[in-house]
Amino acid sequence: MATHIELAANLLRNAAVFFRDIGAQNPDLKEQMEVNAQTYDAVAEMIEKDPSGEMPLPSEAADDTPST
Numbered sequence: 570m571a572t573h574i575e576l577a578a579n580l581l582r583n584a585a586v587f588f589r590d591i592g593a594q595n596p597d598l599k600e601q602m603e604v605n606a607q608t609y610d611a612v613a614e615m616i617e618k619d620p621s622g623e624m625p626l627p628s629e630a631a632d633d634t635p636s637t
Contacts, residue, residue: 582613589606
């Protein structure tokens with residue numbers, strides 16, 4: 570039986586394949602679809618390596634910047 574983490578990573582990787590397929594069929598979208606695919610692959614890897622890990626969002630990172 571697959572864990573939730575395994576299922577999530579598999580779904581993300583399948584989405585990456587989908588984006589690459591779209592890019593292969595539409596040269597105008599290829600670059601953006603590859604960026605999307607790389608993002609989904611990266612998140613799948615993060616989920617597998619550290620399921621409870623956290624990544625600050627840009628708005629949160631700005632909140633941590635000391636004011637001058």
